[in-house]
Amino acid sequence: MTIYIDIVLVENIIMNYIILFATAIVLKIKINHIRIFIASLLGAIYSVITYMGILKLYSSIVMKILLSILIVYIAFNPQSLKKMWKNLVIFYLTSFVFGGVAFALIYVIKPQEILMKNGLFLGTYPLKTILLGAIVSFLVILVAFKIIKGKFLKEEMFCDLEIKINNKIVKTTAMIDTGNCLKEPITNNPVVVIEHTLLYECIPKQILNNLDNIIGGDFKEIPQEIKEIYISKLKLIPYSSLGKQNGMLLGIKPEYVKILTEEKEKKINAIIGIYNKSLTKRGEYRALIGVECIE
Numbered sequence: 001m002t003i004y005i006d007i008v009l010v011e012n013i014i015m016n017y018i019i020l021f022a023t024a025i026v027l028k029i030k031i032n033h034i035r036i037f038i039a040s041l042l043g044a045i046y047s048v049i050t051y052m053g054i055l056k057l058y059s060s061i062v063m064k065i066l067l068s069i070l071i072v073y074i075a076f077n078p079q080s081l082k083k084m085w086k087n088l089v090i091f092y093l094t095s096f097v098f099g100g101v102a103f104a105l106i107y108v109i110k111p112q113e114i115l116m117k118n119g120l121f122l123g124t125y126p127l128k129t130i131l132l133g134a135i136v137s138f139l140v141i142l143v144a145f146k147i148i149k150g151k152f153l154k155e156e157m158f159c160d161l162e163i164k165i166n167n168k169i170v171k172t173t174a175m176i177d178t179g180n181c182l183k184e185p186i187t188n189n190p191v192v193v194i195e196h197t198l199l200y201e202c203i204p205k206q207i208l209n210n211l212d213n214i215i216g217g218d219f220k221e222i223p224q225e226i227k228e229i230y231i232s233k234l235k236l237i238p239y240s241s242l243g244k245q246n247g248m249l250l251g252i253k254p255e256y257v258k259i260l261t262e263e264k265e266k267k268i269n270a271i272i273g274i275y276n277k278s279l280t281k282r283g284e285y286r287a288l289i290g291v292e293c294i295e
Helices: 005-027 033-052 061-076 080-107 127-152 209-214 224-230
Strands: 114-117 120-123 158-165 168-177 191-195 234-240 244-252 256-260 265-268 269-274 288-289
Touching: 005 033, 005 061, 005 080, 005 127, 033 061, 080 120, 114 288, 158 191, 158 288, 168 191, 191 244, 209 224, 234 269
Parallel strands: 168 288, 191 269
Antiparallel strands: 114 120, 158 168, 158 256, 191 288, 234 244, 244 269, 256 265
């Protein structure tokens, strides 16, 4: 069987491009076709070198890992080590799914002329077989990651918070909300939205149970001694959301807000926005924090 190197190169460029394209879709990264093509070409050149056995070093596991890192870096240009690791993991998972589908198609279609050399499957099967494999693989990848991404990325959707107000500490779980861009208009500090019932130990209930009245300027339910202490501490935070274009939250400045992770604790300069309802029915989280506070 005659194998043409230029065909091997083109086939691998197509396959690599589809894998990287699918990886970008899963990661929701802005696609740069030029960068993905260059990375695909690099991977294809590696395949040709491996097939021809020009340099034995290139078949080592260390070289394969280094090549994968380089391909991911060229294709997606991650700006941090954490993003690089995430991109690399998704790239490998996508490649494994793609490889599994390819093996299944080889078993089903059973091309007459096919061989394996230096870890590569080669053959004279027509282009339509390659395209069919690419389409099936792409669909399987999208469906598979749609099913597992909730569990796989769960740790990136939530974080633990520690909040100190009036010398009392409250701990809770917050959802990292990409749509939370709230800022306190005077200080321009980010706003962390918290359910009012979580603050009963820190702030008088007379305030927490009369948020709408206070926002409207009605303090008749607030005892004078509490009013004198808190009226200068409270802040009005305007917001817009679906169904409510001109809403107002009552806010207060805490002593601190800490974001707690396994690796470290991070203090942020934020305002607490007090929400007078529950954020979720099941209670998975009781606060919302903007993504800019995490980065």
